[in-house]
Amino acid sequence: MLRLLRKLLPFGFYTGFDSDNSSGEFSEANHKCPEMLDLEPHQSNKTEKHNGETEIQENGIKRHRTSLPAPMFSRSDFSVWSILKKCIGLELSKITMPIVFNEPLSFLQRITEYMEHIYLINKACSHTDPLERMQAVAAFAVSAVASQWERTGKPFNPLLGETYELTREDLGFRFISEQVSHHPPISAFYSEGLNKDFIFHGSIYPKLKFWGKSIEAEPRGTITLELLKHSEAYTWTNPTCCVHNVIIGKLWLEQYGVVEIINHSTGDKCVLNFKPCGLFGKELHRVEGYIQDKNRKKLCVIYGKWTECLWCTDPTTYETYKKNEKRGSEPKKKSSEEDLKSENDEADDMPEVQDSVQFIPGSKLLWRINCRPPNSSQMYNFTSFAVSLNELEKGMEAILAPTDCRLRPDIRNMENGNMDVASREKERLEEKQRAARKERAKDEVEWHTRWFHQGTNPYTGTGDWLYSGGYFDRNFSDCPDIY
DSSP states (O other): OHHHHHTTOOOOOOOOOOGGGOOSOOOGGGOBOSSOOOOOTTSOOOEEEETTTEEEETTSOBOOOSSOSSOOOOOTTOOSHHHHTTOBTSBGGGOOOOGGGEEEEEHHHHHHGGGGGTHHHHHHHHOSSHHHHHHHHHHHHHHHHHTTTTOOSEEEOOOTTOEEEEEETTTTEEEEEEEEETTTTEEEEEEEETTSOEEEEEEEEEEEEEOSSEEEEEEESOEEEEEGGGTEEEEEOOOEEEEEOSSSSOOEEEEEEEEEEEETTTOOEEEEEEOOOOSSSTTTTEEEEEEEOTTOOEEEEEEEETTTEEEEEOHHHHHHHHHHHHTTOOOOOSSOOOOOOOTTSOTTSOOOOOOOOOOOTTOEEEEEOOOBOTTGGGTTTOOHHHHTTTOOOTTGGGTSOTTBGGGOHHHHHHHTTOHHHHHHHHHHHHHHHHHHHHHHHHHTOOOOOSSEEEEEOTTTOSEEEEEOSOGGGOOOTTOOOOO
């Protein structure tokens, strides 16, 4: 059993940086590495054959796959307008979209990508200063949306009762999620450190709307991070995500809105403003904010881009820099200036990429985006972490819950490039779900979630879905047949 359990661990490339040892500017133009990054320095990258089958490292950690089985299917011959033109101003969760506009991951797997930068949680746990802990948590909150950059494909809507689990011994966590409601669609998740140092949980209800030229996703629901060693709990909600040019032109994505991260133990608060692009594109992807104590005294200022990196500095230094910038005495930027867009350009057009984040002397780097694999554009712009999420190895079926995303035939066929089969399977699964719902209504039987239950968030007092426990005991005898 232990050998089979280890097959669930998608070991492999993880491109987290040690932010404390990094400096200088970082440009959006160089986020894709010319070649894959290796594992962290303390991990050996030498490999050997084991039983003539899988290539493993000397330390026993198996490398994970670095590409998908088939390249991304072209969307150039398909028009979404014929579907969306009847949906302006409506909620999109009930609209069936052609599979070509999907990416081969379930929304539950997309949620799991929060854990890509878990090293930031580990840093927060290790800091003795509450300000440094808040800085690390703020960086983690920003990093959680970074993988969405250029990800214009729609993840599959999870079926009611669908689950996804992930255990990463190399990164020190395990994760479980469940689709707890279909209308409205609500996904609940729970993660814990294998060293019992943190708990990360929440529920997400993505409200989607179509506004003529763009699709907006408002991520309702509370996210909670508990640092057990420090007896601290942080809560926040994600910014709004918007995909532009869904009718014609190049698709592009932005995040906007104010995110408030609250430390319920100390009263400290971090306020992050994800700035909208605006008419000229100058604010595209920019994040600015501050951390204040319970008396509303500003302790530090945070700035950067959610697509690049995040810095922090003291408020006095930041204000002085801004004043000098307005007076025209700003130091010459290392990167060349980009021409501003014409005033006649429409806001929905793809804005020109502006200059890199300008480093303010004395700032500390909190986080830097991971490099993506060189073939990322042919893999739905997945990060290396995302590429690993749907891999299914021999023997995993024996220990996975029968409701796990990896077993969904429509996602599996799309990943393998079998688009016609994937489309038929998607229709079959949706019809099976509708038939099951009608049968429950006929028999007056209520749906019961398996791993989560409705309750109250102990820190915000608002409604939430809480983990009931027991998943990793692996008693799946009463799981529903959804595939």
